[in-house]
Amino acid sequence: DIVSTKEMLLDAKKNSYAIPAFNIHNLETMQAVLEGAWEMKSPIIIATTPGTVNYAGLDFLVGMAKAGAKNFNIPIAIHLDHCSDVDFIKKCILAGYKSVMIDASLKDYEENIRLTREIVNFAQKYGATVESELGVVGGQEDERKVDEKDVLYTDPNVALDFIEKTEIDSLAIAIGTAHGVYKLEPKLDIDRLEEIRNKVYVPLVLHGASGVPEKSVIEAIEHGICKINISTELKMAFIKNIRKYLSENPSANDPRNYLTPGKEAIKKVVIDKIKICGCENRA
Numbered sequence: 018d019i020v021s022t023k024e025m026l027l028d029a030k031k032n033s034y035a036i037p038a039f040n041i042h043n044l045e046t047m048q049a050v051l052e053g054a055w056e057m058k059s060p061i062i063i064a065t066t067p068g069t070v071n072y073a074g075l076d077f078l079v080g081m082a083k084a085g086a087k088n089f090n091i092p093i094a095i096h097l098d099h100c101s102d103v104d105f106i107k108k109c110i111l112a113g114y115k116s117v118m119i120d121a122s123l124k125d126y127e128e129n130i131r132l133t134r135e136i137v138n139f140a141q142k143y144g145a146t147v148e149s150e151l152g153v154v155g156g157q158e159d160e161r162k163v164d165e166k167d168v169l170y171t172d173p174n175v176a177l178d179f180i181e182k183t184e185i186d187s188l189a190i191a192i193g194t195a196h197g198v199y200k201l202e203p204k205l206d207i208d209r210l211e212e213i214r215n216k217v218y219v220p221l222v223l224h225g226a227s228g229v230p231e232k233s234v235i236e237a238i239e240h241g242i243c244k245i246n247i248s249t250e251l252k253m254a255f256i257k258n259i260r261k262y263l264s265e266n267p268s269a270n271d272p273r274n275y276l277t278p279g280k281e282a283i284k285k286v287v288i289d290k291i292k293i294c295g296c297e298n299r300a
């Protein structure tokens with residue numbers, strides 16, 4: 018069956034590797050991620066934003082993840098990504114999600130604690146794990162859009178207080194990454210990451226990993242990042258190959274034909290990221 022992210026992230030922390038969380042949007046993108054993970058014998062996190070839940074339907078997403086867990090003998094978690102709506106999160110947990118992110122990072126500190134705590138209390142009853150964000154990661158993911166000027170790096174001196182008051186399972190931090198593509202190569206604040214890692218005990222999460230150079234991702238993992246979120250790179254790989262196929266086959270109309278090259282492109286990215294994360298053969 019589908020699992021929470023508890024064991025996989027704690028093992029990643031203990032053994033200094035990371036688990037990638039890939040944002041998917043439909044059957045084909047989910048299959049491509051699961052097939053890549055299966056080939057690499059890696060635990061895997063399937064991430065869906067609230068926008069994806071609304072698009073694909075909660076029961077369809079949970080049903081597909083469960084089918085994946087039945088067909089592929091690897092730990093598979095389905096995770097709700099960046100949700101600020103408490104009722105929506107509870108609905109997903111009731112439908113079978115065992116991993117969620119409450120993103121109240123745009124609210125003030127006390128409100129972030131209060132909302133996160135409410136979700137943790139609820140999730141614990143269902144064996145679901147909770148990720149929450151402290152600081153503000155920039156860029157755009159679905160409707161969540163943060164201007165450069167509103168980015169706020171995570172304060173290492175507040176992180177432990179936040180974790181103790183909320184009892185979250187993992188912490189998303191802001192250290193210089195952003196959602197979407199980068200205009201300039203991002204510079205990660207590794208000193209800050211190291212300081213946070215030395216002060217807290219939960220696995221740390223890096224958002225906005227698309228476009229971050231391989232060496233920076235590896236450095237971040239060496240300094241305590243246990244979960245790497247990737248969305249944009251999968252979307253770009255998918256559409257690039259579908260466009261190419263359609264331009265070479267202008268009369269194509271069978272989704273099974275024109276979506277297959279997209280799936281193959283996603284699978285390649287997935288395999289590549291799993292190697293970078295060091296989670297190959299960890300299933």
Ligand code: 13P
Pocket residue numbers: 040098099158195196197198223224225226227228246247248249250
């Ligand atoms: P990217 O789109 O930059 O990969 O960010 C993904 C992410 O953080 C999902 O939560």
Ligand code: ZN
Pocket residue numbers: 099158196224225246
């Ligand atoms: Zn994110």
Ligand code: NA
Pocket residue numbers: 194195196197198199224225226227228229249
């Ligand atoms: Na990014």
